[in-house]
Amino acid sequence: MIDAMAAQQQTELVATMRRHLAGALIAVDFDGTLAPIVADPGDSRLVPGAIEVLSTLSRAGAHVVIITGRDAATVVRLGGLDAVPGLRVAGLYGLETWHDGNLVRPDEPESIRSLRAQLPAVVAEHGMPGVRVEDKGLSLVVHTRRSPDPQGALAALRPPVARLARGLGLEAKDGRNVIELRLAGSDKGGVLRGVMRELDPVAMLYAGDDLGDLPAFAVVAQARAAGRDAWRVGVVSAEVPELADHIDVAVNGPAELVRLLQQVAEGAP
Ligand SMILES: [Mg+2]
Structure with a gap:
């Protein structure tokens, strides 16, 4: 029963995001979500297909935003993300932003x-x-x-x-x-709220794998409650079992998230 409901959520996500792809918001965490968790954070890399699908989504008019606790320049370099047209990276929980090669960051306190x-x-x-x-x-x-x-x-x-x-x-x-x-005071929920205020997306998803993503999932839940087509996609693992209580669609690892995004992108130019 629960599996059937989850499958239905996933089908709805794919259909709605496809229908409203131009102007949709696709916000994703980096480590554990697009890139598998590795012992040394300097070794993390995107799963195969991630750059291609993010590029396709962006070219189709979706707003693709990476929201991460890491600094933006590192994530762009490790992920080769400068290959994705129009991509934004909100680094350090939104303290800095990278957009089309331009990095804006505050002085070190x-x-x-x-x-x-x-x-x-x-x-x-x-x-x-x-x-x-x-x-x-x-x-x-x-x-x-x-x-x-x-x-x-x-x-x-x-x-x-x-x-x-x-x-x-x-x-x-x-x-x-x-x-x-x-x-103090910076979290992914605040970043996502700011992005939503600016872009006012018709449909959206946020994907994350860790406790630091819960504030962003809470913002998506509010948007859902207000009637917006918005989904919380959890990249689930045995390390963070509590994630299951805060998501609408579960995927088992970054590769499966990329497959979900590929379904959304299917048919896009
Ligand atoms: Mg993560």
Whole structure:
């Protein structure tokens, strides 16, 4: 029964997005959504077919927007996304935007500089092997995926790291074997709301795989409740089981998301 309902949602998504493709909004997360999760974030790459389908959708008049916690320049470089015409990338939860080769980003605040100076010592103090810190410019991320016990390392590091962040007026957010430290008040829901206000899409979808996508899913749910053709597409995994409660359509991994987008793009010039 539940499977049949899910299949019906997917059929409706494809039919409606196709019908309103010119002017539709296709907003997607990057890591775990378009690019498989890898041990080293510097190794992440788009799944095959992603560039082609995003380009087709964009040429057909859809607004294609990547909303990510990473900095925009890195995501564009890793994904080869400058090949997609008209693409926008909202990086660092919307703190910066990249559009057609132009990057707009704010100056680095003092709190981030202090965090960069102090975080390595806090991580080292807990002596967890395999833990690394990723510097995203306007945010820093503690990764425990390469630790022998990722969940244990996360649990041990969360209190001291969160304390450091709080002391600097920053936010500490959990993700898939990561703790992300960033400026307060930025999330994917706020980014998506801004994009929707600007573009006023007739039909839309947002696709994501992680806890950081929940604020964006909440914005889509509001749009649905207000009668807009809007879908929450979850790229589901065993790592984030709670995602299932917040989505309309589930896909098993980035490759399956690309297949869904290919169905939407089918027949487009
Ligand atoms: Mg993700």
